[in-house]
Amino acid sequence: MVSFSELGINKAYIKGLKELNIINPTEIQETVIPILLGSPTDLVGLAQTGTGKTAAFGLPLLNSIDTSSDDVQGLIIAPTRELVQQIQKQLFRYTKYIGEKIFAEGVYGGEKMDRQIRALARTTHIVVATPGRLLDLVERGAVDISNVKILVLDEADEMLSMGFKEDLNKILKYNTKKRNTWLFSATMPEEIKRIIKNYMAPDAVRIEVNKNALVNENISHHYIQTNIKDKLNMIMRILDKRQDERGIIFCRTKAGTRTLAQQLQHEGFAVGALEGDMQQKERDKVMRAFKNESLQVLVSTDVSARGIDVNNLAFVLHHQLPEHLDYYTHRSGRTARAGKTGQSIALIIPGEMQKVIDLQSALGITFREITM
Structure with a gap:
């Protein structure tokens, strides 16, 4: 069995993972982490929920942050408020023992906008957001996503089936030159294929986790x-x-x-x-x-x-x-x-x-x- 340190994860993160009882990498973590730590690339991951995606994209994303800069460098978009809160909480826990602080902020609908605008005015390296609220904040000038190096779309098929297609297209149009896009989805409907074709590199790495199991085998x-x-x-x-x-x-x-x-x-x-x-x-x-x-x-x-x-x-x-x-x-x-x-x-x-x-x-x- 491969360990997190063999995958290239820094000791301070491993200590944080251990506290969360994350000891051995899951299949997706084992596959995706070395690729994303390796060299800048676009990535399409076909994976069910509950496979350990958050650490698979979260650890390489944290690793890419330059803490000497105050820019928003990472952007994670997820379909629901619950998922946004959960991802933000995980990132916070992973970074418990690292030297330089990495600041991640979660923004979503159903909560007062001005509180989120105030939070974003502080140093924020990573924004985790639902599509609609993120777009509102970008259009008000409350958050600048033009320097984002990595954009993660989590549960992309869910976002489309919940009606976020236009919002996603608007967000994806920002800063396409500078960034890498990592897209995760449990299914690959036509709309997702279109996003991949329009906004991602033709040589994007494609990963499929336990591909025979459309449904979790447990x-x-x-x-x-x-x-x-x-x-x-x-x-x-x-x-x-x-x-x-x-x-x-x-x-x-x-x-x-x-x-x-x-x-x-x-x-x-x-x-x-x-x-x-x-x-x-x-x-x-x-x-x-x-x-x-x-x-x-x-x-x-x-x-x-x-x-x-x-x-x-x-x-x-x-x-x-x-x-x-x-x-x-x-x-x-x-x-x-x-x-x-x-x-x-x-x-x-x-x-x-x-x-x-x-x-x-x-x-x-x-x-x-x-x-x-």
Whole structure:
């Protein structure tokens, strides 16, 4: 097994990683770090969430910062506020023991702009941002990205599916001459290929991590045959059996999410809802309760669950299967993170078996039936 020091990571960073319990590099870290430390290059990484991407791009990015300059030299763009906060926190922890301080600032919507403008007025070497808020700040002159040496796009496919295409194109048009772009995505839709073609070097290094596994192989896939009126009972029986486990139940609509959460709360289950119409304050409150385990289960829509990274989720439950294959990958990828195992369970009503068959062949996975 290769160690971080063999990959070329400086001792002070390794000490910080050790405190985070990051001892051995994951596959993506082992592949990507030597390339990005080696010589300036553009890079396209095809990788699922939960594979250790943050350290894979974060450590080489930190390594490239010249602390004698106050310029913003690194820019990381991610789809959700949660992911931005998480990346910024990781960078801060990695740098705990290094000599010169590297300053990273996180900016995202749902928070007062003037606080972020004040924070950016201090020395900032790396900005971690959601696309919309970053663009606002650039257009107001609150942040100068013309000297960025490295631009990282994390979960690029998520950003496009959340409607950030125009914002991303505007950001990508800045300072193309001077910078290297590192793009990470779990899937490669046409739009992502277009970004690669338009804004990245033709000789960009391409990395695919465990390419046969579109879905993390530590997840087991199951379905339960039921009908519409029995779904609620079925979910309660599943939760009863798993009282000390945590998970997420996915619904297709905001209204369905709210209704199911209320029904389960009414039955005494410790659940909270996450959906698009919630205020950011409520959302943060639910996420805090989920992280500190006073809530056992989240009921969520696809979009609202983006960027949630909570360790030790034992299961994902699909109230209905999603419309898109990619969504199944993203949903089930919330469990089995950091080398743990997890279960993905779909409730199937008559006539939906074909969907299960389609998912199996498209994603190369096998569903097993659970009978209750």
